[in-house]
Structure formats: C-alpha cells, structure tokens
Amino acid sequence: GGIDPARLREARPVDRATLGVPPGSPLVFWAGRLDPVKGLGWLIDSFGGVASRAPAHLVLAGEGPLRAELSEQAERLGLRDRVHLLGARQDVPGLLKAADVFVFPSRTEGLPNALLEAMAASLPIVASDVPGCRDLIRHEENGLLVSFGDRQVLAAALCRLLNDRDFAGKVAVRALESVTSD
16 A cells, blocks of 8 residues: 555654544544545544544545535534544644544545555554445454444444454554554
8 A cells, every 4th residue: 555654663652632532532533625525524524423422533634625614514513622623734643642432434445545554553443334335444454444434323323433452452463463464
C-alpha cells in the first residue's frame, strides 16, 4: 500500500486538549474526504448511541462538500460538544496516535489508505462490511465489520471496542501484524 509505517511509528500523539477532547475521554477517529460515499451521516447518527453510553468524542479529519451538513447534523442530534470537524490536517499520524478507536464507515472503497494507516498505527477498527474494507479486516480477528447503514450495529461495535479494552488491544495488535507481516 501507499503508507509509510515509519512515519506512523515516529509520530507523536496530538494533544487531545487542542482538539477539544477532555482528558480521559475516549477518542474515536476518522480521516478522509467529507464525501457522501464515506458514510459519515450514518456515523454521526450512530454516534448518538455511543455518546449516550460512553464519554467518547468523535474526531473527523478532512475537508469536503459535506462539512456544513455534517456540522448541522451533529448540532441537531445534540452532539455539538462531542463531534469535532477538524478540517484538513497535515498531522494524521499524530491524530492516529492520539486515538482510541478508528472508524471507517464507507459505503464503498477501493484500496483504503486511511484504513491501512490505522492498522499500521495499531488501532482497534470498526469498518463497514464492503469490498475494500473486508479485504483488509477479518471480523473479530483484526477489527470489527458492520453492515453498512445499521445504526445499532455500528454503535454497539464502537461501544464494544471502547469498553472491552482487552479485546480492543488484541484486534489492534493483529491489525498491525496484518499490514507489517508481508
């Protein structure tokens, strides 16, 4: 893939306070283009179900046509303090290092570099069960796959990784192994 594992290894975690995430709050992270194909409306909808059960914050790094719409959606769902739209960032490796869970809810994907980077950063991952993602993620082994568009299932998968740190740690280690063991 087109990722540089060394760049990830050497990155220093971004200070969460600069993102508006309080200390001790779990950080769920996504990076990419704010585009309809990325499933972000579904993600923010689902995150309502996470926010009511865990003090988690959702951080989105990227720019794109959906920015205003996603911002309004978070506001409408009462998630304005929990959903952070950072815009375009040059420090994605540092953001990955600061995150607890990576989420990748795309409707369709080619070769998802962002997903590869999250795997290389040894993060536990929830991804949609679509081609491109399911080529990389083996459900329950090196991540969790959820059927696209199902709010309950996505919220439950995120909560599982946030709450079951042993399981999250295991799938994260296996995610790293699956991108480095070539």
